[in-house]
Amino acid sequence: MTDLNDVQPDQAATSPLDDTVRAEMAEIIARYPEPRSALLPMLHLVQSHQGYVTPEGIELCAEVLGITEAEVAAVATFYTMYKRRPVGEYHVGVCTNTLCAVMGGDAIWDDLSEYLGVGHDETTEDGKISLERVECNAACDYAPVMVVNWEFMDNQTPESARELVDRLRAGEEVASTRGPRVCTWKQAERVLAGFPDGRATEGVAAGPASVVGLELAHENGWTAPEGGQRELGGSTK
Amino acid sequence: MTVTLTPVLTARWDQADSFTLRNYEKADGYKALRRALQRKPEDIVEMVKDSGLRGRGGAGFPTGMKWSFIPKDSAKPTYLVVNADESEPGTCKDIPLMMADPHVLVEGVIITSYAIGAKHAFIYVRGEVLHVFRRVMNAVAEAYESGYLGQDILGSGFDLDVVVHAGAGAYICGEETALLDSLEGRRGQPRLKPPFPAVAGLYASPTVINNVETIASVPSIVSGGAEWFRSMGNEKSPGYGIFSLSGHVTKPGQYEAPLGITLRELLDLAGGIRNGHELKFWTPGGSSTPMLTAEHMDVPLDFEGMAGAGSMLGTRALQIFDDTTCVVRATARWIEFYKHESCGKCTPCREGFWWMVQILERLEKGEGTEADLDKLLDMSDNIAGRSFCALADGGVAPVVSSIQYFRDEYIAHFEHGGCPFDPAASTLFAQELGAKA
Numbered sequence: 315m316t317d318l319n320d321v322q323p324d325q326a327a328t329s330p331l332d333d334t335v336r337a338e339m340a341e342i343i344a345r346y347p348e349p350r351s352a353l354l355p356m357l358h359l360v361q362s363h364q365g366y367v368t369p370e371g372i373e374l375c376a377e378v379l380g381i382t383e384a385e386v387a388a389v390a391t392f393y394t395m396y397k398r399r400p401v402g403e404y405h406v407g408v409c410t411n412t413l414c415a416v417m418g419g420d421a422i423w424d425d426l427s428e429y430l431g432v433g434h435d436e437t438t439e440d441g442k443i444s445l446e447r448v449e450c451n452a453a454c455d456y457a458p459v460m461v462v463n464w465e466f467m468d469n470q471t472p473e474s475a476r477e478l479v480d481r482l483r484a485g486e487e488v489a490s491t492r493g494p495r496v497c498t499w500k501q502a503e504r505v506l507a508g509f510p511d512g513r514a515t516e517g518v519a520a521g522p523a524s525v526v527g528l529e530l531a532h533e534n535g536w537t538a539p540e541g542g543q544r545e546l547g548g549s550t551k
Numbered sequence: 552m553t554v555t556l557t558p559v560l561t562a563r564w565d566q567a568d569s570f571t572l573r574n575y576e577k578a579d580g581y582k583a584l585r586r587a588l589q590r591k592p593e594d595i596v597e598m599v600k601d602s603g604l605r606g607r608g609g610a611g612f613p614t615g616m617k618w619s620f621i622p623k624d625s626a627k628p629t630y631l632v633v634n635a636d637e638s639e640p641g642t643c644k645d646i647p648l649m650m651a652d653p654h655v656l657v658e659g660v661i662i663t664s665y666a667i668g669a670k671h672a673f674i675y676v677r678g679e680v681l682h683v684f685r686r687v688m689n690a691v692a693e694a695y696e697s698g699y700l701g702q703d704i705l706g707s708g709f710d711l712d713v714v715v716h717a718g719a720g721a722y723i724c725g726e727e728t729a730l731l732d733s734l735e736g737r738r739g740q741p742r743l744k745p746p747f748p749a750v751a752g753l754y755a756s757p758t759v760i761n762n763v764e765t766i767a768s769v770p771s772i773v774s775g776g777a778e779w780f781r782s783m784g785n786e787k788s789p790g791y792g793i794f795s796l797s798g799h800v801t802k803p804g805q806y807e808a809p810l811g812i813t814l815r816e817l818l819d820l821a822g823g824i825r826n827g828h829e830l831k832f833w834t835p836g837g838s839s840t841p842m843l844t845a846e847h848m849d850v851p852l853d854f855e856g857m858a859g860a861g862s863m864l865g866t867r868a869l870q871i872f873d874d875t876t877c878v879v880r881a882t883a884r885w886i887e888f889y890k891h892e893s894c895g896k897c898t899p900c901r902e903g904f905w906w907m908v909q910i911l912e913r914l915e916k917g918e919g920t921e922a923d924l925d926k927l928l929d930m931s932d933n934i935a936g937r938s939f940c941a942l943a944d945g946g947v948a949p950v951v952s953s954i955q956y957f958r959d960e961y962i963a964h965f966e967h968g969g970c971p972f973d974p975a976a977s978t979l980f981a982q983e984l985g986a987k988a
């Protein structure tokens with residue numbers, strides 16, 4: 315394992331917070347009735363350029379919004395998605411909240427942490443993988459759940475988790491179990507700042523567990539009573 | 552069998568590319584909006600009131616009534632904020648809804664904004680669900696392109712802008728006033744109520760905050776009518792809702808049914824508890840709702856039924872645990888969550904959960920005493936009701952209810968000198984791990 319402060323130079327590489335970034339920040343601010351509402355997306359934007367919330371990023375947010383650096387730092391430290399040290403190319407989360415933990419999340423965590431040689435909130439020496447224990451990610455019907463750069467990896471096992479990180483480290487293209495291709499952590503942060511990456515239509519509409527009830531309804535001819543919108547539930551089928 | 556499922560919100564999820572505007576329109580999407588725009592805003596509020604729709608985010612507050620609290624003569628703008636923070640452990644309905652059918656949410660947002668007189672709406676999506684965020688952003692962009700958003704919507708003279716906003720990882724931001732602070736670019740810490748958001752919410756202006764599923768239910772109510780909605784469920788808990796089954800069931804997943812269905816009925820539909828095991832405990836609506844046991848399988852899953860059983864309907868997040876699960880371990884993990892997520896504003900919550908974790912860890916290792924159980928109950932009394940927001944009340948729920956139903960199991964831990972359960976046996980891959988059970 316390694317301290318995140320001495321990760322490889324290419325991973326720690328940050329792009330400067332130049333005029334383009336200022337322009338992007340202005341674009342974010344323009345979405346809101348009051349400028350300060352832009353702070354959360356602006357911090358996501360900082361991470362997308364610099365890999366974490368850098369002192370420089372805090373300074374710029376403060377300057378652009380006309381608030382103090384202390385105010386920005388207070389916000390940045392409140393939220394778990396904002397990182398104070400560089401994150402690897404792939405942020406890998408293992409859900410260890412109760413339901414996933416019981417269903418196998420704890421076993422996955424123990425195995426993966428040992429396999430990668432890193433603990434919670436640590437990054438592998440090659441700068442590829444940052445590992446984190448995450449809270450319930452609203453996918454409990456797919457337990458045990460993992461996330462890579464905040465894309466769902468449903469129904470995992472210790473073996474599938476190892477295979478997943480092997481593929482990520484080998485630079486292979488990896489897709490979420492619900493379809494979309496996994497992008498880098500910085501690219502994901504850019505989307506969360508509100509800049510689309512054109513991948514919205516990738517992947518399925520719903521994973522298998524999301525439609526078990528619907529399939530059962532189809533098999534049995536069950537519908538909501540007459541009177542509703544036709545296709546949006548109601549009298550047809 | 553009289554029980555049937557009633558897919559309304561989930562009805563399109565199995566269709567290819569159900570999330571595109573084209574496919575939504577093909578399925579009569581945005582027709583409810585056209586209808587709504589021909590009526591007076593007050594009529595829409597009345598209709599939702601008549602439908603009896605109650606908030607789907609946990610507390611079950613009547614939606615139409617909430618809307619009617621917005622002052623008519625405010626000099627300040629009115630805002631609609633959609634709570635898409637879905638982070639209550641076990642809750643997993645809004646996320647698949649926004650992924651498969653983001654347009655039904657957007658249509659609901661437009662109708663609701665029209666009804667309450669908002670020209671600006673926000674959808675606050677938790678940050679940890681990248682693809683869901685993409686889908687919602689895309690739906691909003693498509694709606695702008697087709698004239699469902701922006702200026703003079705469908706020639707009605709009504710203007711609306713919608714911002715999709717990503718959170719950054721904090722359960723407390725699901726609490727409505729913390730969400731508002733977060734949306735204002737601050738730490739997400741709850742506000743004192745009153746004033747309620749309807750009077751002084753976002754930017755101290757009148758604000759309605761509703762859950763994703765609540766808002767997504769609005770188009771079908773407008774199309775189907777209040778009576779149609781009421782033809783499902785029962786008098787005090789009308790309508791349909793998504794029930795999310797997770798854990799040790801044969802077919803975990805989303806089941807949309809009239810409120811008032813029972814766990815027994817849902818388990819029948821879901822193929823029962825996994826083979827060779829039986830139900831031990833379950834949460835009706837996330838970890839903040841007191842756990843129940845097999846003796847509660849026939850209690851109606853509606854607001855009154857669950858309250859009568861000493862729990863809450865919550866978010867209908869049915870986390871199901873079989874006889875291989877250690878209730879002490881489950882509880883300890885949940886309390887670690889509340890400790891981690893306490894916003895730190897008040898002492899009983901911030902310190903209380905910290906101490907509880909220490910005690911529960913001791914108990915799990917078999918190093919506790921019976922006095923620790925009384926201490927936990929005593930602390931629960933001092934945390935719940937003496938803290939600022941409902942996180943504290945929800946957080947003590949697993950402690951109090953697990954001691955209520957499984958005191959003997961806590962005691963077995965210190966009699967046994969450790970946890971009597973094999974954690975491998977509770978996993979989905981028990982065989983591979985060579986579980987003892």
Ligand SMILES: Cc1cc2nc3c(=O)[nH]c(=O)nc-3n(C[C@H](O)[C@H](O)[C@H](O)COP(=O)(O)O)c2cc1C
Binds near residue numbers: 612639761762
């Ligand atoms: C700690 C805490 C977390 C909450 N999280 C959510 C959430 O993620 N989504 C949600 O809709 N409501 C959540 N709520 C409930 C909201 O405060 C609020 O009651 C709800 O959004 C109102 O919408 P509704 O009337 O449509 O249910 C939470 C409440 C508390 C106390």
Ligand code: SF4
Binds near residue numbers: 740894896897941
């Ligand atoms: S009860 Fe807990 S989460 Fe709620 S305001 Fe107090 S410290 Fe924050």
Ligand code: FES
Binds near residue numbers: 409410412449452640
């Ligand atoms: S407990 Fe893991 S996704 Fe909900």
